[in-house]
Ligand SMILES: O=P(O)(O)OC[C@H]1O[C@H](OP(=O)(O)OP(=O)(O)O)[C@H](O)[C@@H]1O
Ligand code: HPA
C-alpha cells in the first residue's frame with residue numbers, strides 16, 4: 001500500500017505531536033464545560049480516537065454519518081443524514097471532530113443542523129484545512145495542519161474507501177487514480 005504513495009505530507013510523528021498539543025488546548029478551553037465530541041464518519045474516526053485520549057477532562061462522544069447524493073450534488077451543499085446522533089445536544093458544549101475542511105459544504109450543513117438543536121456551544125476541530133478550496137465562508141475553531149490543494153489520503157482519509165489505514169497523510173501516485 002505504501003508503494004502507492006508519491007509523497008508524505010505529514011508524518012505520523014508530526015500528527016501525534018499536534019494531536020497531543022490540541023488535546024491539551026481543548027482540556028484547558030473546556031474546563032468546567034460539558035464537552036460532547038461529535039465525530040463525522042468515516043474519515044474522522046482515527047483523529048477522534050487519538051484526540052479523545054489526549055483530552056484530560058470528562059468528554060462524551062457520539063457519531064454521525066452523512067452522505068451527499070452524488071458528487072455533483074455535494075457541491076450544491078445538499079447532504080443527507082445517514083446515521084444521526086444518539087445524544088440530545090441541549091446543554092452540551094459540542095465539538096465537531098472532522099478529518100478535513102475542504103470546500104466546507106459538509107461542515108456548513110452539519111453546523112446548521114446541529115445549531116438548530118440548541119447546544120450550549122458549538123465548535124469545529126479539524127485535522128486538516130485546505131483553505132484554497134473553500135466554497136463557503138467557514139473556518140475551523142481548531143485546525144492542526146493546512147494542506148495544499150491536492151487530494152490527500154491516510155490517517156482516516158480515503159480514496160475510493162482505501163488508504164484510511166495509512167498512519168501518515170500523503171498524496172497518491174498519479175497512476176493509482178488511473179487504475
Ligand atoms: O469540506 P468538504 O468539501 O465538504 O469535504 C470534507 C468532507 O469530505 C470527506 O468526507 P466523505 O464524504 O468523503 O466521507 P468519508 O469521511 O466517509 O470519507 C471528509 O471526511 C469531510 O467530511
Ligand atoms: O483531499 C481529500 N482527501 C480525501 N477525502 C477528501 N474529502 C475532501 N477532500 C479530501
Ligand SMILES: [Mg+2]
Pocket residue numbers: 043157158
Ligand atoms: Mg471520503
